Amino acid sequence: MSRLTRSIIYFIALISPIMTLHGQINTEQVLRIGANTNYFEDYVLSIQYFNQVITVNPRLAKPYFYRAIAKLNLDDFAGAEEDATLTIERNPFITEAYEVRGVARQNQGKNREAIEDYNRVLEMFPEERGVLFNKAMAQGSIKDRKGAAETFEALLKKYPRHSEGYLGRARLHLENKDTVAAKADIDKALSLNSSSVNAYVMRADIAIHSGKDYKAALADIDKAIELHPESAGLYINRAYLRYMNDNFYGAFDDYDHALKLEPTNEMALFNRGLLRTEVHDTNKAIEDFTTVINLNSNDYKALYNRSILLAEIGDYDAAIADIDRVLEAYPDFAAAYFLRYDINRRKGDMRRAEADYNKSIALAKTTIPVTPDRQFADNAQGSTDGQAGEDDGEEPSRQTETQEQVKKRFSSLTTMSANYTPENNLTTIRGKVQDQELRVELEPIFMITYYTSPTEIKLNGEYIREVNDLNATGLLRFGLQVTNREPSLRDPDLEERHRSSINFYNSYIANHSPRAVDHFGRAMDLYTIEDFDNALKDINTALELTPDFALAHLLRAQINYLRKQKTGKSAEGTRKILRPEDVADVLADIDATIALSPFMPVAFYNKGVILAETGQLEEALKAFNRAIELKPGFGEAFFNRGYVYLTLGDKEHALPDLSRAGEFGIVQSYPLLKRMTSGR
Numbered sequence: 150m151s152r153l154t155r156s157i158i159y160f161i162a163l164i165s166p167i168m169t170l171h172g173q174i175n176t177e178q179v180l181r182i183g184a185n186t187n188y189f190e191d192y193v194l195s196i197q198y199f200n201q202v203i204t205v206n207p208r209l210a211k212p213y214f215y216r217a218i219a220k221l222n223l224d225d226f227a228g229a230e231e232d233a234t235l236t237i238e239r240n241p242f243i244t245e246a247y248e249v250r251g252v253a254r255q256n257q258g259k260n261r262e263a264i265e266d267y268n269r270v271l272e273m274f275p276e277e278r279g280v281l282f283n284k285a286m287a288q289g290s291i292k293d294r295k296g297a298a299e300t301f302e303a304l305l306k307k308y309p310r311h312s313e314g315y316l317g318r319a320r321l322h323l324e325n326k327d328t329v330a331a332k333a334d335i336d337k338a339l340s341l342n343s344s345s346v347n348a349y350v351m352r353a354d355i356a357i358h359s360g361k362d363y364k365a366a367l368a369d370i371d372k373a374i375e376l377h378p379e380s381a382g383l384y385i386n387r388a389y390l391r392y393m394n395d396n397f398y399g400a401f402d403d404y405d406h407a408l409k410l411e412p413t414n415e416m417a418l419f420n421r422g423l424l425r426t427e428v429h430d431t432n433k434a435i436e437d438f439t440t441v442i443n444l445n446s447n448d449y450k451a452l453y454n455r456s457i458l459l460a461e462i463g464d465y466d467a468a469i470a471d472i473d474r475v476l477e478a479y480p481d482f483a484a485a486y487f488l489r490y491d492i493n494r495r496k497g498d499m500r501r502a503e504a505d506y507n508k509s510i511a512l513a514k515t516t517i518p519v520t521p522d523r524q525f526a527d528n529a530q531g532s533t534d535g536q537a538g539e540d541d542g543e544e545p546s547r548q549t550e551t552q553e554q555v556k557k558r559f560s561s562l563t564t565m566s567a568n569y570t571p572e573n574n575l576t577t578i579r580g581k582v583q584d585q586e587l588r589v590e591l592e593p594i595f596m597i598t599y600y601t602s603p604t605e606i607k608l609n610g611e612y613i614r615e616v617n618d619l620n621a622t623g624l625l626r627f628g629l630q631v632t633n634r635e636p637s638l639r640d641p642d643l644e645e646r647h648r649s650s651i652n653f654y655n656s657y658i659a660n661h662s663p664r665a666v667d668h669f670g671r672a673m674d675l676y677t678i679e680d681f682d683n684a685l686k687d688i689n690t691a692l693e694l695t696p697d698f699a700l701a702h703l704l705r706a707q708i709n710y711l712r713k714q715k716t717g718k719s720a721e722g723t724r725k726i727l728r729p730e731d732v733a734d735v736l737a738d739i740d741a742t743i744a745l746s747p748f749m750p751v752a753f754y755n756k757g758v759i760l761a762e763t764g765q766l767e768e769a770l771k772a773f774n775r776a777i778e779l780k781p782g783f784g785e786a787f788f789n790r791g792y793v794y795l796t797l798g799d800k801e802h803a804l805p806d807l808s809r810a811g812e813f814g815i816v817q818s819y820p821l822l823k824r825m826t827s828g829r
C-alpha cells in the first residue's frame with residue numbers, strides 16, 4: 150500500500166459522521182462516501198459526491214484533493230492538476246497534494262514543474278519510493294541525465310529490490326547509448342519480477358535495434374504476450390519479428406489478432422497493408438490503407454502506399470490525388486515526385502512527368518528537416534540507423550534525414566514503443582472508463598418526454614422551468630420530464646396506457662372549448678407512441694391557439710428533428726448526416742423558444758447540437774457558450790463544446806471543456822481525453 154493510499158485512509162478516519170445542520174447536505178458524511186467510492190475505483194461516481202461537498206463549502210481542501218485523485222485515475226491530468234492546486238491553495242500542508250499534482254504535471258509533459266512538486270514532497274519524506282522514481286523519470290525527460298542517475302542511485306540504494314527502478318535506469322542507459330548497462334538492469338529487474346511485461350518488451354527492443362537478434366527478441370515478445378495476451382501492441386511487435394524471421398503466415402495471424410482486439414488500430418492496419426502489398430494482394434492492401442485514411446485523413450504514409458497500389462491497378466487519377474496530398478505535406482520528398490512522375494508517364498502526360506522527374510533528381514541528394522509531427526518516426530524499422538534524435542540534444546528543427554531514410558520510413562513496418570504499460574479494459578462505467586472503446590460522438594439533444602433513464606450518475610432529468618410550471622398546473626394526464634437519454638418503450642401495457650389517454654383527449658376536446666394545453670397533452674401521447682404526424686398536427690393547433698407557448702415550439706422542433714433523423718440513428722448506429730437546409734424549420738422553432746424563454750439553457754444547448762451536426766461549428770460554439778453561461782454546471786454542453794473545439798483543431802480550448810464535462814458526469818469525456826493526450 151502506497152503512502153498516498155495510506156494517507157487517504159487516514160483522512161477518512163479523521164472524518165466525523167456527526168453533523169446536525171439542517172437544510173443542507175451532511176458534507177462530512179458525503180465526503181466520506183465519496184472517499185470510499187474512490188477507494189473502490191468508482192471514480193466517476195465519486196466525483197459527483199465531491200462536487201456536492203464543494204458546492205456547499207468550496208473552502209474545504211479535502212474534496213478537491215480526493216477529486217484530484219479520481220481525475221488522475223481517469224487520466225484527466227489537467228483536471229487533476231487544477232484540483233491539486235486548489236487543494237494546496239486551501240491547505241498547503243497536505244503533502245500528498247503535491248505528489249498528485251506532480252504526477253498530473255508529469256503526464257502532461259510538464260516535467261520541470263513536476264520535479265518542483267516532487268522536491269516539495271521529498272523535503273518531508275526524503276525516502277518516498279514512488280516520488281523518487283517519478284522524479285528520476287522526469288529528470289530523464291528533460292535530459293538531466295546526471296540528476297536522473299543520482300536519483301535512481303538513491304532509489305535503488307534504499308530499495309534494492311525495486312524492479313521498476315532498474316527498468317527506469319535501463320531507459321536512462323539507453324538514452325546514453327549504453328545498451329550493455331541497460332540490458333544488465335533489465336536482467337536484474339526480471340530476476341526480481343519475472344512477470345514484468347515492460348522488461349521483456351524493452352529487452353526485445355534492444356535485441357532488435359542493437360544486435361538485430363530477431364530470434365531472441367521474438368522469445369521475449371512471446372513471453373510478454375503470455376503474460377498480457379490482450380494487448381494489440383504486443384501482437385503488432387511480434388508480427389514484425391515474425392516477418393523478420395521470414396514467417397509471413399505468423400505475421401498475418403498476429404496482425405489479424407491485433408485487429409480483433411482493436412479493430413481501428415491504425416498501425417496494425419497499415420502494417421498489414423504493407424505485408425499484403427509485398428505478397429501482391431493488391432486489392433486487400435488498398436482496403437487496409439483506405440481504412441487507415443478513413444480513420445485519419447492525414448496519414449501520409451497510407452496515402453503514399455495507396456497511391457502506389459492505385460497506380461498498379463490503373464486508377465491513375467486517384468493515385469495522383471493521393472500523392473498530391475503527400476507532396477502538400479512533404480514538398481521536399483524526392484520519392485513522391487518520382488512516383489508522380491511514373492504515374493503521369495503511364496497516363497501519357499509527359500510534360501508533367503518530365504517536371505516531376507527533374508524535381509525528383511534535384512532533390513535526390515538533399516536532406517530533409519525532421520519535423521516533430523513526422524509519423525511513426527521514433528518507432529520505424531531502422532529509424533535509429535545514423536539518424537539524429539531528441540536524445541542527441543538537438544532541437545527537432547535542426548535534425549535532418551536523407552531522402553532514402555524518408556522513403557524507408559514511408560514504406561517500412563512499424564512497431565509499438567518499448568515504453569509499454571499494460572492496462573485493463575473495463576466494461577462498465579466503474580473504474581478506468583477512459584480505457585473503454587466507446588463510440589465518441591456529440592451528446593444528443595434534450596427532449597420533452599414522459600419517461601427517463603436515470604443512472605447512478607444522473608438520477609433526475611434536466612430542469613426546465615416551463616416544464617415544472619406546466620406540471621404544477623395538473624392539466625396534463627402525466628408528468629413531463631426532460632432527458633437526452635429517452636428510454637425505448639416496448640411495453641404493450643404502456644402503449645395501451647397512452648392510447649387510452651389519447652381517447653380521453655379525443656372525447657374532451659370534442660366536448661369543450663379548444664385549449665392549447667389539451668392539444669399539447671394529446672401531442673405528447675401521440676409522440677410517445679411514435680405517431681409523429683398526428684403529434685405535429687396537434688402541436689400546430691396548440692400554437693395557433695397560443696402562439697407564445699414556448700414548450701410547444703420546443704416540442705415541435707424535437708419531433709421534426711427526430712422525423713428527419715428517422716429514429717435518430719442510421720443503420721450503422723451513427724447519427725444520420727443532416728444538411729443545414731434540412732433543419733431550418735427545427736432551428737426556427739428553437740429560436741422561437743429562445744425568444745419566448747431567453748433564459749432556457751436547454752434551448753441553446755439543443756440549438757448548438759443541431760448546428761454542430763450540420764457543420765455550422767462557429768455558430769454551435771456560440772450556442773453552447775450561452776447554455777453554459779446560463780447553467781455553469783451543464784456537463785453535456787461542456788462536452789459538446791469541447792468536441793466542437795477538437796473538430797476545429799483547437800485542442801487548447803477543448804481539453805479543459807472535456808475535463809469539466811467529465812467532472813459533471815459525462816463518461817465519454819474520459820476516453821476522448823485519453824485519446825487526445827496519449828499521442829503527446
